[in-house]
Amino acid sequence: MIYSDKVMDHFNNPRNVGVIEDADGTGEVGNPVCGDMMKITIAVDDSERISDVKFQTLGCGAAIATSSIVTEMAKGLSLEEAAAISKQQVADELGGLPPAKMHCSVLATDGLKVAVDDYLVKHGREPLAGVIQSADPNFDPHADEDHHDDAEVVEHVHDHAGADGECSVCCQRP
Amino acid sequence: MDTRYFDYAATTPVDARVLEAMMPFFSERYGNANSLYGLGRDAFRALEDARERVAAGIGAADPSEIIFTSGGTESDNAALLGILTRVSPNGGAHLIVSGYEHHAVLHPAEWLAKHGYELTVLAPRTDGHIHPDDLRAAMRPTTKLVSIMHGNNEIGTVNDIKVLAEIAHEGGALFHTDAAQTLGKVEFDAVDLGIDAASFSSHKIYGPKGFGALYLKKRTPFETQARGGGQESKRRSGTQNTPGAAGFARALEIMIEEMPVEIPRLAGLRDQLIDGITSSLENTEPSASTGARLPNIAPLLIKGVEGEAMLLQLDNKGIAVSTGSACSSGSLEPSHVLLSIGCPPEIAHGSLRLSLGRFTTDEDVDYFLEVFPPIVERLRAMSPVYARMFGSSAS
Numbered sequence: 001m002i003y004s005d006k007v008m009d010h011f012n013n014p015r016n017v018g019v020i021e022d023a024d025g026t027g028e029v030g031n032p033v034c035g036d037m038m039k040i041t042i043a044v045d046d047s048e049r050i051s052d053v054k055f056q057t058l059g060c061g062a063a064i065a066t067s068s069i070v071t072e073m074a075k076g077l078s079l080e081e082a083a084a085i086s087k088q089q090v091a092d093e094l095g096g097l098p099p100a101k102m103h104c105s106v107l108a109t110d111g112l113k114v115a116v117d118d119y120l121v122k123h124g125r126e127p128l129a130g131v132i133q134s135a136d137p138n139f140d141p142h143a144d145e146d147h148h149d150d151a152e153v154v155e156h157v158h159d160h161a162g163a164d165g166e167c168s169v170c171c172q173r174p
Numbered sequence: 175m176d177t178r179y180f181d182y183a184a185t186t187p188v189d190a191r192v193l194e195a196m197m198p199f200f201s202e203r204y205g206n207a208n209s210l211y212g213l214g215r216d217a218f219r220a221l222e223d224a225r226e227r228v229a230a231g232i233g234a235a236d237p238s239e240i241i242f243t244s245g246g247t248e249s250d251n252a253a254l255l256g257i258l259t260r261v262s263p264n265g266g267a268h269l270i271v272s273g274y275e276h277h278a279v280l281h282p283a284e285w286l287a288k289h290g291y292e293l294t295v296l297a298p299r300t301d302g303h304i305h306p307d308d309l310r311a312a313m314r315p316t317t318k319l320v321s322i323m324h325g326n327n328e329i330g331t332v333n334d335i336k337v338l339a340e341i342a343h344e345g346g347a348l349f350h351t352d353a354a355q356t357l358g359k360v361e362f363d364a365v366d367l368g369i370d371a372a373s374f375s376s377h378k379i380y381g382p383k384g385f386g387a388l389y390l391k392k393r394t395p396f397e398t399q400a401r402g403g404g405q406e407s408k409r410r411s412g413t414q415n416t417p418g419a420a421g422f423a424r425a426l427e428i429m430i431e432e433m434p435v436e437i438p439r440l441a442g443l444r445d446q447l448i449d450g451i452t453s454s455l456e457n458t459e460p461s462a463s464t465g466a467r468l469p470n471i472a473p474l475l476i477k478g479v480e481g482e483a484m485l486l487q488l489d490n491k492g493i494a495v496s497t498g499s500a501c502s503s504g505s506l507e508p509s510h511v512l513l514s515i516g517c518p519p520e521i522a523h524g525s526l527r528l529s530l531g532r533f534t535t536d537e538d539v540d541y542f543l544e545v546f547p548p549i550v551e552r553l554r555a556m557s558p559v560y561a562r563m564f565g566s567s568a569s
Contacts, residue, residue, distance in 0.1 A: 003486075011486060017556055032559055035480050035500050035508065035523035039558035056558035060482035060499070064556070 003061060004095035010065035015072055018054040025122070027114030030107050036063040040071070040111040042082075044119055050074050050082050055111070062097055062104035066090050070108035083116045083128045085109050175492040178538045182378075182531030183327050183355060183471055184496055188421070189380035189532070195424035196382065199417035207414045208405060217416050224419035231426040232353075232374070233363030234389055241406045242419055245386035246354040249373030250278040250321075252388055252399045252410070253350045257371065258286060258319050260397040261348070265290020267318035270347075272304050273297045273514040275323050278373075279352055280510075283321070292316065300516045302331035302462035309338055313345035320349050324372075325356035328498055328511040328527055329462040330471030332360055339368045348394060354378055354386075358429025359437065359468055370394045376418065380532060381425030385418035432532075440530050441469035443539050447528055448472050450543040455550055457564050461512060461525060472528040475517070478560040479524045479553045481508075487549040493542060498525035520563075 003011070023041035030037035036059030043052035053071040057064050070090055074082045087105035091097040097105060117127035179187075188196075199220065205213030207221045222237065229237040243249045258267055271283045273295045280295075287293035294312050299305050304322050313320075320342040325332045339349040350371035353362060358379045364372060371394060376385035390396055390409070402411030429436075452458050457477040476484065481499025488495050498509025500523060507513075508522035517525075528542070554560045 008486075011483075012490065014556070028558065032520035032523070032563065033518075035519070037557075037559055056556055058478070058553075058557035058559055059480050061486045063480070064483060 001098040001100060003065075003098070006069075006093075006095040007062060007065040007097065010068040010094065011061040014055075014057075014064055014068040016054050016068065017056065019056060020052055020054050023115075025115040025117075025119030027111040027116075027118060029111045029114055030059070030063075032058060035059060036104065036107055038063070038067050038107050038111040040067070040108075040115045042074070042112075042115045042119065044079070048079055050077050050079070053112075057107075059107070060101075060104065062101035063107055065094060066097070066105045066108040067111070069093050070112055074112055079116045079119065080128060083113045085112060178491075178493045178541055179533070180528040180530065180538070180542065181494045181496050182534070183527065183529035185377050185383065186380045186531055187533070188382055189425065189428060191428060192381055192421045192425045196417040196421040199420055203416070205416075207416060208403065217414075221414050221416055221419050224416075224423035227423040228374075228387055228419075228426055231423075231430055232357070232372070232389060233365050233367075234391075235365050236392060238407060239364075239389055239391055241388040241390055241409050242414055242422075243386045243388050243410060244384050244415075245377070246276070246352065246373050246375035247278040249375075249386050249388040250276065250352055251282045252396075253371045253373060253390075254279065254282040254286065254319070254321060256396045256399050256409075257348055257350065257394065258291060260395040261318045262291070263397075266292070266316065268292040268294065268314045268316040270294045270296055270309065270312050270317060270320045270322075270342075272322045274302075274326055274328075274511040275321065276327060276352055276354070279321055279323070296322075298331075298515055301464050302326065302329045302515050303465050304333050304338060306334070306337050306341055309341050310345075313341065313347065315346075317342075317345055317347040320347050322349075322351060323355075324351045324353040324362070325360060325468045326462075326511060327355045327471075328496075328509055328525075329473040329515065330355075330468040331462045332356060332466035332468060334466070335369060336367045339370075343368070355468060355471075358426060358433065359440075359470060360466075364389055364391070376422040376425060379422075379425045379429045381422045382418050385415055385422050387422070436532065437469045440534070443530050443534060443536070444469060444472045444528075446539050447530075447542065448474065450539075451476075451546065454543070454547045458550075461515070461517060470530040472530070474526045474528065475512075475521055476524045476526055476550055477521055478557055478564050479550055481523055481525055483553050484524075484526055484549060487553070488546070491545045491549075493545070496527040496529070498527065499523045 020041040020043050024044040025042045028039045038057045040055045042050050045051040053074050055067045055071050057067040087109050090105040205217035207217040225237045225240050229240050296312050322338050335351050342349040348370040352373045354375040357374050370391045372389040374387045377383040398409050400411045405411050448460050461473040461475050481497025485497050498512050500508045508519050512522035
């Protein structure tokens with residue numbers, strides 16, 4: 001498992017670390033039990049574009065790098081555009097992620113979606129993103145015992161990431 | 175940048191003296207030990223000389239009790255599958271392994287459980303040791319084999335194998351131990367320990383990779399796991415690795431010669447690392463700190479930091495370490511070893527294993543203690559939950 005130079009650059013020199021005071025929207029996803037957690041704060045300007053983004057992340061190299069790049073990608077975007085950033089776009093922007101690390105990019109995109117929704121809800125509007133709806137309550141986490149070894153399945157598994165960004169398969173510990 | 179290597183429990187460099195002992199067997203004395211002409215007889219003598227030295231080094235009663243293998247993993251697989259399928263060819267027998275074994279023991283044990291054998295996975299206690307009473311309680315009339323590691327590769331605890339083997343024998347079971355981590359670092363005498371089988375690895379003791387041994391006490395039932403030309407007294411077919419055997423034997427001799435000096439030196443450096451880290455960084459502690467321990471493993475829990483992030487930051491400083499975090503392994507769960515001793519997953523993600531060896535210097539330890547705290551503080555400062563979880567800032 002080898003990280004691209006760009007992943008290492010964002011891990012070693014993360015952009016936009018911190019918390020925006022009086023942020024317009026806040027997203028907090030992940031769980032320390034799973035080993036990664038991200039908090040993202042956004043400032044939204046009058047034309048409803050993201051004028052500033054900051055993040056804090058507990059996690060591995062990929063979790064920090066994906067958090068960092070998503071803040072760069074989101075700046076200047078409309079709320080809709082920001083919420084539509086996909087995990088694949090994040091991975092591509094970083095020059096690729098090792099298959100076992102693809103789930104880390106979900107943390108970053110989910111964090112941003114939650115922050116956008118937080119802004120909208122605070123303004124009495126309907127949330128945009130389907131983060132919460134994507135969790136499938138009928139999904140059997142142990143249907144495929146070897147899911148950890150299979151890159152394709154790892155991705156599939158994380159399509160079932162829970163409302164708080166927690167992986168419903170691997171982090172069902174008390 | 176030179177690597178400051180703190181991962182001797184993962185592998186070790188081949189010692190120059192070991193390499194020297196191996197060299198003649200590549201291109202000069204290259205015969206097949208099973209050939210009858212001079213070149214073959216020469217290789218055979220070298221192989222049997224190595225076998226005698228390895229037998230002496232581990233306290234076997236007879237050189238024929240040493241089977242050369244491709245390493246610890248093959249030895250573990252052969253021990254579990256070979257013994258159990260011979261003792262009880264049609265399944266049904268009960269096997270006990272500890273919960274913090276290397277996967278080279280756990281996975282064959284799980285395979286056996288799927289193929290007609292009963293398996294008990296025995297948890298260590300929170301101090302990181304297998305308690306004799308727990309083994310006694312797990313024994314059943316059908317228990318035929320118990321496999322408990324000598325020293326743990328992640329937390330460094332060393333089990334009282336002699337007592338555990340006695341309990342197994344009292345219950346009519348055979349006893350195997352994975353001694354890959356302890357060989358040459360903890361006194362090992364197979365006869366005195368009373369064990370039936372043990373696994374050893376060459377590359378953990380400055381020998382070549384891809385070589386190891388299985389100790390199998392005389393008359394221990396064993397079904398070969400490699401059928402073919404019948405080498406190793408029909409217990410492991412395949413042309414023997416003469417350079418590997420010569421290297422392993424030399425490596426073991428050096429380990430044993432240097433033990434009286436190396437053990438206290440390494441234990442001193444280990445304690446210096448543990449004390450240095452726990453005193454300079456809040457919310458850090460060793461994951462195991464009581465009872466018998468390997469002299470060369472400093473197992474640390476750095477709370478509120480993810481292990482892979484520490485590993486990569488240390489790599490930037492030229493330091494090589496291991497972590498039990500999920501993210502380092504490509505799996506999504508933290509170390510089964512840490513979970514087995516009751517370490518919560520959110521803490522296990524921040525584990526760091528420093529393992530020392532022959533070429534670790536005082537200066538390496540000083541360098542580590544200098545560069546490590548700022549790395550942890552920086553990562554904690556980036557965390558959204560450190561202050562919330564641990565109640566104070568990382569300043």
